[in-house]
Amino acid sequence: MSEGIAFYAIFFAAIFTNNILLTNYLGMCSFLAVSREVSTSEGLGGAVIFVMTATSVLNWLAYHYILVPFDLVYLRYIVFIVIIAAFVQLVEMVIERISDKLYASLGIFLPLITVNCAILGVSLFMVIRNYTFFNSVFYGLGSGIGWTVAIIAMAGIRQKMARSRVPKGLTGAGITLIIAGIMALAFMGFSGMIKIT
């Protein structure tokens, strides 16, 4: 049970020891596709942080106030997905309406993450691990930041690598996956510091 875990422990664990991207390997496809430049990675990362936090709030409420009381926990996958998709669409419309600048830097990434498995993963982990509402918010926020840290680090490495000679068969996704593996090993150095599962 999670009552005993402090929110800040969950927050930092989600960034480092249990980084959703590097320890669970979730959210891989946009990670591979959009990690070519640091600036676009920042935009996508910002969108992921926002959507992860907001959807973990919405999904926590839907889970504990709709699914649990009616004994419909088995429907959580479909409900979570529908809520995430609708929320992302709505946010995109609002951003597009109110600010061109925000839309240019963040909005256009939103459709990309509607189907990002890391977003769904966060919602599922938080209910499987029985987090309280407050802990879920920080788990969502921490996971988003952790994902962003990972993609920006990867984009930085790939930008540096643009000038290095990669064996032909490994260019593109191949070398990116290898780097992700090495980064995951590095992040494993944090494990053991905090346990949240």
Next chain:
Amino acid sequence: MAPIPQLLIGIGAISAVTTVLAIIMVIADATIANYGDVQIRINDEKEVTVEGGRPLLSSLMEEKIFIPSACGGRGSCGLCKVQVTSDIGDYLPTELPWISDEEKTENIRLSCQLKLKKDISIQIPEELFNVREYECEVASIVDLTYDIKQVILRLKEPAEINFKAGQYIQFQVPEYELTSESVYRAYSMASQPSRHNEVELEVRLIPNGICTTYVFEHLKEGDTVTINGPYGDFHLRETDARIIFIAGGSGNAPVKSILYNMLENNNSREALYFFGARAVRDLFLVDEMKELENKLSNFKYIPALSEPLPEENWKGETGLITEVLDRHIDSGENTEAYLCGSPGMIDAAVAVLTKNGIPEDKIYYDKFA
């Protein structure tokens, strides 16, 4: 709980959740995403009113103004550029890969990425007003080789097309197994401009290519298809320089159009045509080219095979097109080059041409990505 009521509760709950979300979305769509009508002012002379909130490219297309685009508005070809002369905000990250610094100073934008939120004024090349949508009937489909088909389309409405030899049209592929929405693909016209009533295309099969699969497996004589065009600035420049044509595969099409146009205009400029293929079975229209050699006083057709099969008994030029090219051109003086083929072939050929002293601004090409 008994299984049946639980099932009903499940169905009810899902329906309730999705209904609530759907209602929210419908309301949002009608309020937040509703931009009303917007006016597009084109070249300070024409004005059209369209529904707001949609991309500029498709809004213009509905008004029968066709901006060239090969990807159908997904932002992956970078062709649908227009100059915007009113303030519409900063570039989107999806546009930036296609826009050069020079184009930024002129506010050239990618029209498929621009959603219309307010009135806008744009500048487009005058010739795009000539671009029309044509309804055609497939007059014939002939195999040129095992993987290239010649398709002749007879124009029905409008019945005539005016273009420059070397230009291309866009072929509309309707929805079928490989695509859930209709898409456009660009093909050069192999027919010369004097054939006003028809358009000849050369289509090479690309495995799983949306348009080529459609042409190879679904299109039949008598079918009705829609094209729009003409587009492109791949046409013969009016100089007296020697001409080098280089093409591979279906890149033959615009060259053929230019050659027949030269023949009809009694153009006797010196011209060399290097055609690259793998083996004899990849060559086509060789007899026509030989005939052109006889009729055009200064024209020479040089097919080059990179991997001729022993049983084919090939006696012509052998080697990569770039090697053959390098052997044939001695000086680049007063020479223009016209290239059509795959990006790899073009890049390699441009390197050989510049090495032999032909300046890059005398090299014109159509890249088929």
